Amino acid sequence: MTYREAVRQGLREALADDPRVFFMGEDIGPYGGAFAVSMGLLEEFGPERVRDTPLSESAFVGAGIGAALAGLRPIVEVMTVNFSLLALDQVVNNAAALRYMSGGQLHVPLVVRMATGGGRQLAAQHAHSLEVWYAHVPGVKAVAPATVADARSMLLRAVEDEDPVFVFEHATLYPREGELEDGDLPLGRAVVRRAGTDVTLISYGGTLWKAVEAAEKLSAEGIEAEVVDLRSLRPLDVETVLGSVAKTHRLVVADEGWRTGSIAGELGMQVVERGFDLLDWPPQRVCSAEVPMPYAKHLEDAALPSVERIVAAAKETLA
Amino acid sequence: VTVHSEAAPQLEREHALGLLHEMLRIRRFEEKAAELYSLGKIRGFLHLYIGEEASAVGVMQTLEAQDAIVATYRDHGHALARGLPMGALMAEMYGKANGCSRGRGGSMHFFDASRRFYGGYGIVGGGLPIAVGLALADKLQGRRHVTACFFGEGAAAEGEFHESLNLAALWRLPVLFLCENNLYAMGTALDRSEAQPDIHVHAQSYSVPGEVVDGMDVLAVEEAAARLARWVRAGEGPQFLELRTYRFRAHSMADPDLYRTKEEIARWQLRDPVATFIERLQAEGLLAEADLDALEAEVAAEIAEAVAVAESGPWEPVESLTTDVTGPQ
Numbered sequence: 001m002t003y004r005e006a007v008r009q010g011l012r013e014a015l016a017d018d019p020r021v022f023f024m025g026e027d028i029g030p031y032g033g034a035f036a037v038s039m040g041l042l043e044e045f046g047p048e049r050v051r052d053t054p055l056s057e058s059a060f061v062g063a064g065i066g067a068a069l070a071g072l073r074p075i076v077e078v079m080t081v082n083f084s085l086l087a088l089d090q091v092v093n094n095a096a097a098l099r100y101m102s103g104g105q106l107h108v109p110l111v112v113r114m115a116t117g118g119g120r121q122l123a124a125q126h127a128h129s130l131e132v133w134y135a136h137v138p139g140v141k142a143v144a145p146a147t148v149a150d151a152r153s154m155l156l157r158a159v160e161d162e163d164p165v166f167v168f169e170h171a172t173l174y175p176r177e178g179e180l181e182d183g184d185l186p187l188g189r190a191v192v193r194r195a196g197t198d199v200t201l202i203s204y205g206g207t208l209w210k211a212v213e214a215a216e217k218l219s220a221e222g223i224e225a226e227v228v229d230l231r232s233l234r235p236l237d238v239e240t241v242l243g244s245v246a247k248t249h250r251l252v253v254a255d256e257g258w259r260t261g262s263i264a265g266e267l268g269m270q271v272v273e274r275g276f277d278l279l280d281w282p283p284q285r286v287c288s289a290e291v292p293m294p295y296a297k298h299l300e301d302a303a304l305p306s307v308e309r310i311v312a313a314a315k316e317t318l319a
Numbered sequence: 320v321t322v323h324s325e326a327a328p329q330l331e332r333e334h335a336l337g338l339l340h341e342m343l344r345i346r347r348f349e350e351k352a353a354e355l356y357s358l359g360k361i362r363g364f365l366h367l368y369i370g371e372e373a374s375a376v377g378v379m380q381t382l383e384a385q386d387a388i389v390a391t392y393r394d395h396g397h398a399l400a401r402g403l404p405m406g407a408l409m410a411e412m413y414g415k416a417n418g419c420s421r422g423r424g425g426s427m428h429f430f431d432a433s434r435r436f437y438g439g440y441g442i443v444g445g446g447l448p449i450a451v452g453l454a455l456a457d458k459l460q461g462r463r464h465v466t467a468c469f470f471g472e473g474a475a476a477e478g479e480f481h482e483s484l485n486l487a488a489l490w491r492l493p494v495l496f497l498c499e500n501n502l503y504a505m506g507t508a509l510d511r512s513e514a515q516p517d518i519h520v521h522a523q524s525y526s527v528p529g530e531v532v533d534g535m536d537v538l539a540v541e542e543a544a545a546r547l548a549r550w551v552r553a554g555e556g557p558q559f560l561e562l563r564t565y566r567f568r569a570h571s572m573a574d575p576d577l578y579r580t581k582e583e584i585a586r587w588q589l590r591d592p593v594a595t596f597i598e599r600l601q602a603e604g605l606l607a608e609a610d611l612d613a614l615e616a617e618v619a620a621e622i623a624e625a626v627a628v629a630e631s632g633p634w635e636p637v638e639s640l641t642t643d644v645t646g647p648q
Contacts, residue, residue, distance in 0.1 A: 022459065048459060054489065059448045059482030066452020069437060070387070072459065074452075089479070093442050094449060102430035102438060103421030104643035138644050162646035188648070235648075 004174040006148045007037050007113070010155035011075065015045050018073060021159060024051040024060055025077030034079045035115055035174050061087035061112060065095050065164075068110040073159055078114040081130045081168065088133075095164040096139030110164045111155070116144075117170040117206050117256055118304055124292035127171075127300075129256035131205070132263050134166045135233035142233040143187060144168040144205035148178030150231065157187045168233075170206025170256075190237035192244060196226035199250040199314045202241055202267060204230035207305050211254045214310035225314055233263055241267065242275045249280040250317035254305050259287035281317040286310050330538070332605045336614065338380070338537050339600065342372040342593045343618045345396045348405060351622050352395070352412060352426075356572050360629075361412045363425045368396040370535075370567035373592035374499050375400040377540025378467060378560075381548045387435040387453045387466040389446040392427035393566075394439030397469055403431045405621055406628030415632030422635045423643075443504070444477030446470060447496075451483050454492040454557075465551045469497045472561075473504025475518045484525040484557070491556035495548055496522065498561045499534065505570045506578040522559035534562030535590040567591070 001009070014021045023041065025033075029052040032039035042050040053060040057078060064074040078084045084091075091112075098106045118127035134142040141163055145154040151169065158165035165187070185191060193208065194215050203211040208229050215225035226244050230237065245251050251271055253264035264285035271283055289303040349367045356365050368375070375396035382388070382401075390397040398408055403419055411418025412426050420430050430438045437453060440446035450468035457464045474480045475498070487494045498518050502509050509516045519529030528550075532543040540562060547558035565587040569576035600606035 051490075054482070054485060056482035056486060058479050059451060059486045062445070062448020062479065062483070063452035063455055063486060066437075066449040066454075067456040067459075068452070069449070070453045070456030070460075072456045089442055089445055090448055093445055094440070098438070099645065100643050101420060101424050101428050102432070103418070103423050105420075105430050105432040106437070107646055141645070 001148055001178065001180045002174065003148050003151045003176045003178065004035065004037055006151035006180055007155060007169065008039065008041070009180070010152035011038065011041060012044065014075065014156060014159045015041070015049060018159070020071065020073040021075060022049040022051065022072060023075045023077070024053050024064070026053055026055055026079055028052060028077050033077065035171065037174070038077070057083055057086035058090055062090040062094065064110045064112065065090060065098070065108050068108045069098070069106055073109055075111045075113065075159065078112060080126055080171070081114050081116040082125050082128055084112070084114050085130070091134070091140065092137055096137045099163070100139060107162050108164045109162050111158045111167060112164070113155070113167040113169060115171040116168040117172060118288070118293050118300060119172045119206070121295055121297055121300055122293070123295040127293040129288065131168045131233050132257045132261060135263060139163070140234065141165040141187065142168065143231060144170070144233060145231065146173065146205050146208040146229050148176065149181050149183045152180060153183035154187060154231070161187060168205060172206050185231070188232045188235045188237060190228055190230045190232065190240040192226060192240070193229045194225070194227040196224035196248065198224045198248055199226070199252060199317055200241070200244040200248045201225050201227045201252050201254060201310065201314065202230060203227070203254040204233065204263070205256070207254050207256045210305060210307050211310055213307045214314065217307065217311050218314055223314065223318065236267060236270065238267070238270045238274065241271060242278065245271060245275055245278045249278055251279065251283040252286065252310060252313045252317060253283065254286045254310050256288050256305055258290050259285065260290065262287050284313040284316055286313050330603060330605065335600055335605055336610065338376055338541070339593070339596055339606070340614050340618070341376040341400055342537065342596065343614055344405070344621065345372045345375065345399050346593055347618045347622055348399060348625070349395055351626065353568070353572070355626070361426065364392065365412070365426050365572045366393040366570065367566065367568040368393050370587070370591065371499060371501060371564045372396055373537035373540050374497070374534045374562045374564055377537045378497055378544040380541050381545040382465065382467055385435065385462070386464050387437055387450070387457070389437050389450040389453070389466065389468045390439045391446060391470055392439050392441045393471070394427065394429050398429040398431070398436060401431070401434055401436050403429060403434060403436060405625040409625040409629040410632045413629040413632065415629055416635040417628065417632035444470065444474040444479035447474065447479050447483035450494050451487050451492060454487065454494045455490065458492055463552055465493050465495050465548050467495045467497060469499060471504065472498055472500035472502070472509055472518050473512070474498070475521055476504070476512055481521070484522055484527055487557040488525045488527045491554070493551045493554070494557040495544070495551050496527065496557060496559040498559070499564055500561050501564050501566045503570070503578070506574065508578070519559055519561040527557050527559045529559035529561065531561045531563060534564030535592045535595065537592055537596055
């Protein structure tokens, strides 16, 4: 099964299992979703529960918040993280704040899914990785499923959650094949994807697979890297990361966000704060170059984290 | 039978005194709040509704217990008219734990889930999408409720206003949009910020029936709101009411009010919704001097009690600073 089909399967189960769930977003109906995720759902569940919206990100994300306040479980699709900026007012000022600002009277069980990330030559308005902007905000959860199994199970967990959950699906993952075994991990938990002893590689989402490939290359050279999939960006499961660093004493974070103010920076700082004595080398990070994403393939490749840069960073820690 | 009668309705005494009582509660509560602000008991931003009382009071008469309300940062009047306990509001402005938002919201952010009072929103236009969603949920669940969404005319310049009107109309959602047009977006006059200053015309461009009412006349507001709310409740889709009103005080306590003339304010004060209603009731023989004294005394006692509730309320312990950011994990 593909990642795309797994997300669709999650949507289908959520809609089938709970009458409070409905799904809305741009072109999710007859078009089938900008990434073909929702193909067939309109026919299966009807136009009341699978609702095409106008190009009004702020209004339909806000309407999702309002519907959640009134007892429903909306799942909102925003086409890409770049487009989601039009709804950031609703996210930060309302979704994230209402539980707290109301003294705990209200809560917002809302799920917002969106595609994120580069690698498809879409230039500077369709290809950024802005997950960290959401992960910055108290009151929301931000998750990034990397596997086919997580694509389904994390969505279902998000729908069950009592707080707003933002699900970031790296756009290059949709055609990826994998097994759909039942995941039983909590939403906020990181997981070791590959065991190793020499260096810890942390990543999430689309970049996770570059870290896995880097680990295989390193293994061919006799270096055994442990790969940790963060899965959740807020909350951050620093315990699992520290557990791995306690074994390897070396840390590389691969994160498609821009370096300044990145998830990688936050994670590195938390590891230094809490596990300074565990480290034999300064934590390293592999992030996107600090440029708006370029169109040309060779430039985009140079801007994004690559397997080679992850390998080089890992070797640096072992120098 | 026409739904909209031009003839003045027979004014029933008990109802009229009820309207006056509600307006007086808001007026005197806010006068007290201003006084407490200068004493430093209330801090932050304090936006007074004085002059606009007829709007909240007239509209709220038409709403039922299960209807939803979305308000703005100028939310004292709406909260009081909706029946939130005055003591909980005063305590909230004091920042006390017995406040209606447990001291986390303050003057701008009153909430009461039990009364479906979904809060005062501090971002201009930010409450409109929320109202659309509340109405969508009611419609999808087959509940015949109205979501009353209050905002100022300044919101008409925000994208969220236009997106929300379109979405509500497109999906025929039960929202009663209530634009309290007090002519100034903070200090910017309407004709300096809107190419089309007739705000209800914007609504009509989204196929939302829109009309204008004298927001200084509580009876006119009540009549118009009741009529539009009936349409909304009947499933006819959203309706839009522009309430022409005026705030007698500055935008907030921090505003030196340099952008309006004293003459303009004085002119509007001739139309004071409370004073003119009192005059009307007296002229119609419905309000004796003793009645007014009794109402004022009742309101004064309620305010004294509210201040006592706020003064004696406990502070939220600092240990609870991070509770209710998210639910139990």
